[in-house]
Amino acid sequence: xxxxxxxxxxxxxxxxxxxxxxxxxxxxxxxxxxxxxxxxxxxxxxxxxxxxxxxxxxxxxxxxxxxxxxxxxxxxxxxxxxxxxxxxxxxxxxxxxxxxxxxxxxxxxxxxxxxxxxxxxxxxxxxxxxxxxxxxxxxxxxxxxxxxxxxxxxxxxxxxxxxxxxxxxxxxxxxxxxxxxxxxxxxxxxxxxxxxxxxxxxxxxxxxxxxxxxxxxxxxxxx
Numbered sequence: 001x002x003x004x005x006x007x008x009x010x011x012x013x014x015x016x017x018x019x020x021x022x023x024x025x026x027x028x029x030x031x032x033x034x035x036x037x038x039x040x041x042x043x044x045x046x047x048x049x050x051x052x053x054x055x056x057x058x059x060x061x062x063x064x065x066x067x068x069x070x071x072x073x074x075x076x077x078x079x080x081x082x083x084x085x086x087x088x089x090x091x092x093x094x095x096x097x098x099x100x101x102x103x104x105x106x107x108x109x110x111x112x113x114x115x116x117x118x119x120x121x122x123x124x125x126x127x128x129x130x131x132x133x134x135x136x137x138x139x140x141x142x143x144x145x146x147x148x149x150x151x152x153x154x155x156x157x158x159x160x161x162x163x164x165x166x167x168x169x170x171x172x173x174x175x176x177x178x179x180x181x182x183x184x185x186x187x188x189x190x191x192x193x194x195x196x197x198x199x200x201x202x203x204x205x206x207x208x209x210x211x212x213x214x215x216x217x218x219x220x221x222x223x
Contacts, residue, residue: 001097003212006094006098007094007209010169012139012141013104014067016132017134020049029092032092033092039088043075043076043120044074044092047069048069050115053116064104071129071131074117074119074126075124081124083203085204086202089205090204090209091208093105093171096131103130104130106129115128142175143169143177144168149167150183152183153183159214159215162215163211172205173198173199178194179202179203181210189221190222191203191210
């Protein structure tokens with residue numbers, strides 16, 4: 001499965017099998033985390049067999065079932081942390097998808113008092129990602145249209161349309177989709193975000209999806 005195929009196949013998964021994560025997939029996930037941490041400077045960590053994190057009324061409200069494995073997105077407390085977590089965390093999400101695993105971004109629907117990971121001095125937890133063997137197909141979320149999330153003056157290049165269509169498949173907090181992609185010049189793109197919970201995380205996720213759909217060689221970001 002390619003990254004673009006993973007973008008199209010990904011769903012937010014809240015119900016997981018009680019089957020233990022196979023060791024070969026654990027090793028692949030850990031290897032991917034080392035790669036992403038090295039590229040980003042983040043301190044993302046895989047936590048296995050810890051259902052206590054999800055045994056909380058908010059987890060129940062969020063509809064999670066048999067979730068016990070997750071990624072803690074931890075990084076240095078600095079400007080841009082949330083966007084970085086979104087960008088690199090979504091790369092992990094798509095990699096997990098290629099392995100046949102399910103994931104779900106989790107902001108407030110877990111017990112922070114019952115988490116197990118390391119937060120070093122000068123770092124903080126941004127949010128977590130559940131990961132595991134899916135026990136549901138997940139649902140296709142409502143989506144705005146291409147016209148509703150774009151602003152262009154000239155002819156729309158195919159790569160721009162492909163990038164936006166990939167971004168429309170990205171997960172956003174409470175499916176808010178508060179973003180606009182602006183084509184400033186033939187090869188320059190700016191993303192304008194609205195206001196809402198975890199909006200900077202959403203921006204990182206959207207940038208990841210747009211780059212996969214458009215091809216990074218076709219454009220440059222403004223801002």
